Amino acid sequence: DTEVTQTPKHLVMGMTNKKSLKCEQHMGHRAMYWYKQKAKKPPELMFVYSYEKLSINESVPSRFSPECPNSSLLNLHLHALQPEDSALYLCASSRPGMNTEAFFGQGTRLTVV
């Protein structure tokens, strides 16, 4: 099973809403990632969790709050987002360390209205 599952696939939320994006993998990977991809742009790294601990936060605004409840799950909590936060949010997982590839989910397409 080489699958990373993200829910929901699509999300429309208002600027005052609170919502969460979910990501799940059962490959035994101990590194998980959130990337943000704007239209016609490459993905940009947001957060990295290694062994369920946040290891990298790429200066992401606090309205994005990641959580890794266990080694299989990764959440991204959203609050008070802006329309410019509309994007495809991609989750990925990999074995920790060097020389390993990341497996990506299909993403959540988020629209903030």
Next chain:
Amino acid sequence: AQKVTQAQTEISVVEKEDVTLDCVYETRDTTYYLFWYKQPPSGELVFLIRRNSFDEQNEISGRYSWNFQKSTSSFNFTITASQVVDSAVYFCALSEPPTGANNLFFGTGTRLTVIP
């Protein structure tokens, strides 16, 4: 600092033609990793290949081949006998330690359209 340049924004080829996607990278590290990912319209990024900086051996996988040349800091990707299913955006990416092999810095991508 790291940088990946994919100068070709869009390429169109007719089915069965060969096509090469260019990738030039820039890094100060001697140890680094290079990747190619495919992003079809469905959105997920599909891993194609990983190369570390000490392995310059070129690789062939079916219709896909990769040419890694450290002397020119290039990691080009060739699709032979292209098919409509190859239509996608292709990203070249770079990762450097110590931040980890999958803290990927992506190039801007090349959109490949294969015309039947």
